[in-house]
Amino acid sequence: MDELQKEIDAARLKVRTDSYPMSIGEIVNMYDDGDLKIRPEFQRLYRWTIFQKSRFIESILLGIPLPSIFVAQNEEGIWELVDGLQRISTILEFMGKLKKEDETSELYPPLKLISTDYLKKLQDKVWEGQEGDNNVIHKNIKRIFKREKIDIKILQRESETDTKFEIFQRLNTGGSKLSDQEVRNVLLLMVNANAQHWIENFAKNKDFIETLPISERQKNESYDNELVVRYLCLRNIPSNSLNPSLQDVAPYLNQFVTTILNNDYDYENEKKLFDKTFEYLNKYFGEKAFKKYNSEKKDYTGAISMPIFEMVSYGVSYAFDKNKVVKPEELEEKIIKAKKDRATKLSEDPALERNIRPIDRMKNMVKQGKELIGS
Structure with a gap:
């Protein structure tokens, strides 16, 4: 067998993954049920601006394909978000569901959007509000939003710790890039x-x-x-x-x-x-x-x-x-x-x-x- 192929085969054994698409509605339900965890400490790494958040919501509404998110499955089968914090937190904040702590019911204030390049009418739009409020997203748009799918990459718990760290480093590109120490913080929290x-x-x-x-x-x-x-x-x-x-x-x-x-x-x-x-x-x-x-x-x-x-x-x-x-x-x-x-x-x-x-x-x-x- 080729020596490079041997190295590839050995390295691939360190990574056990699964992958499948899920709708935003399903992902949010998992978060509500406690089956998807965002460690409270990770919230300090949540640094997107209101412009970045609104632009991401715009991308979902326009049907632009979304990058995969990465989760690690723990011993109890619960998914812990590893990469995709900004995206999932923005969705949850927009829908008024982002918790300040996993074990409490206190929520972050719902996100109020601003005008974007293609959707000027997003200005001041919110997910929920008083009946008759023109700033509330229409129910038909909500259905479309919740049905949009995101590809989920699942790192099984059998994968080695240093492999989790390496994957997180490689996925940590674009957006508000984390510093080396912030990546290290995430690894230690894991x-x-x-x-x-x-x-x-x-x-x-x-x-x-x-x-x-x-x-x-x-x-x-x-x-x-x-x-x-x-x-x-x-x-x-x-x-x-x-x-x-x-x-x-x-x-x-x-x-x-x-x-x-x-x-x-x-x-x-x-x-x-x-x-x-x-x-x-x-x-x-x-x-x-x-x-x-x-x-x-x-x-x-x-x-x-x-x-x-x-x-x-x-x-x-x-x-x-x-x-x-x-x-x-x-x-x-x-x-x-x-x-x-x-x-x-x-x-x-x-x-x-x-x-x-x-x-x-x-x-x-x-x-x-x-x-x-x-x-």
């Missing part, structure tokens, strides 16, 4: 919701927030969660528990959340170290903790630097983990020197950052973090 909540609680830590001045856009894209995952991943690099052959940081972080954050992970100790690390950094450095040092201004300036974040956060956590005394004035002196040395190297060789693999840089920051502490 395989280990408690770990995802744990990471989110880290990101809400007051000291962590005050040392990391990030923009609202970055926060909306879960950049704060990514920084937590990076910090935790750094703490696992020395143990060689992650695949050394990976070339980039993103798959490294993906592997961390799928393999390291398991039942054997020392959540309690890592929480204590995280709290101590960022309490210390906030107390003595505040929002300058991870900024570059400007020798001319003799001050910390600009946005946070990822290499500095990795070096300093790991170094301080390492000190607390090894019960080493960390004197703020001595640490600051070492940090300034390390930042100056780094700036000098970059000025001498601007291509230096481009010529090193991101994962190697990350490992190098772990080494430099230890050196800050005198190890």
Whole structure:
């Protein structure tokens, strides 16, 4: 047998899927009956604008073929929405059925449409309303809407976890594209919701927030969660528990959340170290903790630097983990020197950052973090 064919056959065994079309009415009924789940946490990823929502409803009414949605079937046979959140949530919101939480009856306000390219009369149209209200969608149009079909791709529960993640990544195209960390959030919610909540609680830590001045856009894209995952991943690099052959940081972080954050992970100790690390950094450095040092201004300036974040956060956590005394004035002196040395190297060789693999840089920051502490 051809070697490529062997690889294809082996890989296909990892994915068990089924597929068939369902009407919008059937899909909504499944949601009402609790047979189709949209995890409440996913709602934060629901970022379509009113224009995008109205245009999608327009597409359904015009009979334009809709992309498939992707669901994962759990042990109880319940479907969990994996890809198609924006589309299904828009349909449910338009019909006044989108719940804020799966276990409650509280609903989002029904969607009021705006005028679109081909259907100008959609302006202010709603699904339900008072009798005689001209803005209410006519019952004949409702029937057409509910009979439109969407192709459902079902990932059976026998499929491997990393396969679910890979499929979600590949399907995550178009529309309001999710960041790498948002995709990671979805994966964790699928395989280990408690770990995802744990990471989110880290990101809400007051000291962590005050040392990391990030923009609202970055926060909306879960950049704060990514920084937590990076910090935790750094703490696992020395143990060689992650695949050394990976070339980039993103798959490294993906592997961390799928393999390291398991039942054997020392959540309690890592929480204590995280709290101590960022309490210390906030107390003595505040929002300058991870900024570059400007020798001319003799001050910390600009946005946070990822290499500095990795070096300093790991170094301080390492000190607390090894019960080493960390004197703020001595640490600051070492940090300034390390930042100056780094700036000098970059000025001498601007291509230096481009010529090193991101994962190697990350490992190098772990080494430099230890050196800050005198190890």
